[in-house]
Amino acid sequence: MEPRPVESSTYVDAFARGLSVIGAFDAEHPELTLSEVAAIAGVSRAAARRLLLTLCHLGYALNNGRSFRLTPKVMRLGYAYLSGLPITDIVEPYVVDLAEKTGESCSVCVLDGHEVVYVARASTRRVMSLNLSVGTRLPAWATATGRILLGGLDEADRAERLRQSDLRPLTPRSETDIGRLEALIQRAHKDGHCWVNQELESGLTAVAMPLRDRGGQIVAAINVAGHAERNSKQRMLKEQLPLLTEAAAQINAALRATR
Numbered sequence: 001m002e003p004r005p006v007e008s009s010t011y012v013d014a015f016a017r018g019l020s021v022i023g024a025f026d027a028e029h030p031e032l033t034l035s036e037v038a039a040i041a042g043v044s045r046a047a048a049r050r051l052l053l054t055l056c057h058l059g060y061a062l063n064n065g066r067s068f069r070l071t072p073k074v075m076r077l078g079y080a081y082l083s084g085l086p087i088t089d090i091v092e093p094y095v096v097d098l099a100e101k102t103g104e105s106c107s108v109c110v111l112d113g114h115e116v117v118y119v120a121r122a123s124t125r126r127v128m129s130l131n132l133s134v135g136t137r138l139p140a141w142a143t144a145t146g147r148i149l150l151g152g153l154d155e156a157d158r159a160e161r162l163r164q165s166d167l168r169p170l171t172p173r174s175e176t177d178i179g180r181l182e183a184l185i186q187r188a189h190k191d192g193h194c195w196v197n198q199e200l201e202s203g204l205t206a207v208a209m210p211l212r213d214r215g216g217q218i219v220a221a222i223n224v225a226g227h228a229e230r231n232s233k234q235r236m237l238k239e240q241l242p243l244l245t246e247a248a249a250q251i252n253a254a255l256r257a258t259r
Contacts, residue, residue, distance in 0.1 A: 020041040022055070022070070087211070094247045098224065107122075108121075108222045117137050147184060147194045149218060149220075162181060171202045175199060
């Protein structure tokens with residue numbers, strides 16, 4: 001069934017459906033058939049076909065006869081956002097420096113709906129089976145950065161985003177109870193940092209802190225992540241957290257000076 005158009009003269013339904021078709025593709029579904037796109041995007045097969053062929057005509061997608069996939073040109077759509085986000089330029093040197101000092105991966109994420117989006121990343125070694133890069137999206141509820149960012153929202157907004165999240169366990173350690181998640185998020189907000197142990201992926205631990213603008217609002221979160229075998233909670237809080245705190249303080253100072 002196609003999404004119902006919003007009753008507004010400012011809403012372009014065809015454009016909204018086109019974005020839904022683009023959004024149907026992700027790391028787990030890099031190539032899709034016409035029927036799969038229609039089902040994921042919530043549009044009819046006929047509409048999906050017209051939209052996909054339009055994307056092919058414009059160079060944003062390719063059709064190999066049976067299935068479709070996006071082309072690198074689609075990255076221009078996201079780059080327009082990233083290039084206009086001053087925080088990416090500010091955090092990049094700190095992220096690289098922190099990765100070198102800790103010997104682990106370091107990332108900065110922002111919140112988009114119920115997901116975190118990577119806007120900067122540096123890594124000295126691969127820590128996840130996923131190929132993380134700028135633009136990668138992960139469920140906020142299961143990540144240290146996500147819980148920091150959710151902690152910066154008012155209670156009603158946070159509750160709604162948790163309600164919209166797919167809380168199926170990602171590992172045996174995943175906390176999926178909304179009440180307990182709310183408590184963990186509030187505790188992280190109070191502590192000023194969040195440590196997550198193998199809830200997103202088995203073997204992965206991470207500690208994160210908030211990044212704030214001039215007004216004190218949380219605009220992003222920075223983390224250090226590594227393998228659980230070499231990053232116990234004690235080690236991360238004793239050795240990694242002080243380095244993370246220093247980097248966050250420097251970034252926050254830069255954000256206050258530029259925003």
